[in-house]
Amino acid sequence: MTIPILSDDLISHVSGLVAAYITTQRNRYIHVALPLSINQRTAMAGFFSSQLLDETRLLVLNEERVDNPDFYPMLQRMGFDNLPDQATMAAVTFADCVVSHGYCTDELLFHELVHVEQYRQLGIPKFADLYLRGFLSGGGYFEIPLERNAYALGELYGRNHSRPFSVADEVGRWISEGRF
Numbered sequence: 001m002t003i004p005i006l007s008d009d010l011i012s013h014v015s016g017l018v019a020a021y022i023t024t025q026r027n028r029y030i031h032v033a034l035p036l037s038i039n040q041r042t043a044m045a046g047f048f049s050s051q052l053l054d055e056t057r058l059l060v061l062n063e064e065r066v067d068n069p070d071f072y073p074m075l076q077r078m079g080f081d082n083l084p085d086q087a088t089m090a091a092v093t094f095a096d097c098v099v100s101h102g103y104c105t106d107e108l109l110f111h112e113l114v115h116v117e118q119y120r121q122l123g124i125p126k127f128a129d130l131y132l133r134g135f136l137s138g139g140g141y142f143e144i145p146l147e148r149n150a151y152a153l154g155e156l157y158g159r160n161h162s163r164p165f166s167v168a169d170e171v172g173r174w175i176s177e178g179r180f
């Protein structure tokens with residue numbers, strides 16, 4: 001595993017590329033993605049705002065896979081050998097648009113909706129910047145604080161589906177404590 005050291009200027013540049021990738025993918029998929037089903041809304045209702053549940057769109061891909069960003073080869077030439085491969089992810093979330101590779105379980109949906117909430121509170125540019133910086137400083141995908149937050153809240157949900165808590169409050173608390 002290699003994480004090269006990048007200059008601040010280069011990090012800002014790549015962070016802009018990540019944000020552009022997220023926006024492009026979101027705009028590509030949002031028109032064919034669907035609102036959450038009644039069952040999905042019911043399962044998520046105690047954890048997410050009704051506005052988020054109304055506005056989020058979900059696309060289930062069966063054959064197709066989400067493309068990796070076209071700046072990956074540039075990063076690989078710089079020495080990155082552990083970039084997250086979008087095709088092997090169970091799902092990828094682009095702002096308000098969740099794209100799932102195959103059937104989306106409630107546990108997977110929950111994890112992705114935490115990302116939707118993170119995007120709602122941070123906006124795409126800040127989300128992209130924090131995601132990239134988290135990857136660079138942590139050494140890989142699982143060390144990214146935005147992921148750790150989603151996995152931690154997902155674990156709480158997994159332990160007890162019938163004990164509601166506010167994901168928005170939890171994400172807000174992580175932001176105010178500077179944990180991203």
Ligand SMILES: [Zn+2]
Pocket residue numbers: 111115147150
């Ligand atoms: Zn995630």
